[in-house]
Amino acid sequence: MRADPHAQLELLDLQAVDTTLAQLAHRRKSLPEHAQLAALDQRQAAVSSDLVAAQVAVSDLELEQSKAEADLTPVRERLVRNQKRIGDGTVADPKALAGLVDEVEHLKKRISDLEDNELEVMQRLEDAVALRDRLETAVSELRTEREALVARRDEQLVALDEQAREAQQERAQRAGGLPADLLALYDKLRPGHGGVGAAELRARRCTGCQLELNAADLRGYAAAADDEVLRCEECGRILVRTPNSGL
Numbered sequence: 001m002r003a004d005p006h007a008q009l010e011l012l013d014l015q016a017v018d019t020t021l022a023q024l025a026h027r028r029k030s031l032p033e034h035a036q037l038a039a040l041d042q043r044q045a046a047v048s049s050d051l052v053a054a055q056v057a058v059s060d061l062e063l064e065q066s067k068a069e070a071d072l073t074p075v076r077e078r079l080v081r082n083q084k085r086i087g088d089g090t091v092a093d094p095k096a097l098a099g100l101v102d103e104v105e106h107l108k109k110r111i112s113d114l115e116d117n118e119l120e121v122m123q124r125l126e127d128a129v130a131l132r133d134r135l136e137t138a139v140s141e142l143r144t145e146r147e148a149l150v151a152r153r154d155e156q157l158v159a160l161d162e163q164a165r166e167a168q169q170e171r172a173q174r175a176g177g178l179p180a181d182l183l184a185l186y187d188k189l190r191p192g193h194g195g196v197g198a199a200e201l202r203a204r205r206c207t208g209c210q211l212e213l214n215a216a217d218l219r220g221y222a223a224a225a226d227d228e229v230l231r232c233e234e235c236g237r238i239l240v241r242t243p244n245s246g247l
């Protein structure tokens with residue numbers, strides 16, 4: 001292939017723009033905020049699921065407390081009734097009266113047990129509410145943290161996209177000024193060569209693969225016409241001669 005030496009030099013400028021575009025795409029993909037967001041989402045999911053469990057525990061214990069209170073009510077009422085009957089002297093039979101007094105003792109003991117049970121449920125409920133409140137705070141803090149992280153990520157994405165847009169414009173301009181066949185070869189080579197289709201021959205090295213060229217190749221390159229499009233014998237990239245080539 002033949003191409004004006006000036007066009008070959010301009011191909012290196014196009015390569016520089018394409019390298020910039022590749023770097024911008026890489027930075028876009030590898031922003032630390034992406035990994036931070038993924039980690040935060042995992043934490044958020046775990047804390048949210050703990051919160052749901054804590055909410056369920058609170059409502060279970062609230063039910064349990066109502067039940068404990070409900071269990072107490074009839075026993076307390078019966079105690080009041082019995083004490084009234086003992087007090088007002090309506091029970092004349094000593095045996096029946098002794099039975100009532102026994103029952104009062106029994107009811108008092110029963111009430112004390114039920115109250116102990118209710119207190120224990122109330123303590124557990126208090127702990128469960130405290131845990132739920134802590135988790136609610138944690139969820140809300142994580143939400144705020146996430147919003148800040150997303151804003152930081154988006155700010156950088158906007159800046160990177162703006163730079164990429166400018167580079168794309170420059171690329172279109174530079175590509176438009178190059179011979180079609182040279183551009184087609186360059187674009188065909190790039191994907192299989194790490195995005196680098198054209199490299200400068202600098203100080204007897206291909207800057208694409210960094211290998212030093214052997215004497216025979218160098219002699220061949222030196223003898224080639226200025227408008228001949230050279231290819232690196234090692235990597236196959238378009239090799240562009242410059243005043244720094246050392247030929």
Ligand SMILES: [Zn+2]
Binds near residue numbers: 237
């Ligand atoms: Zn090479």
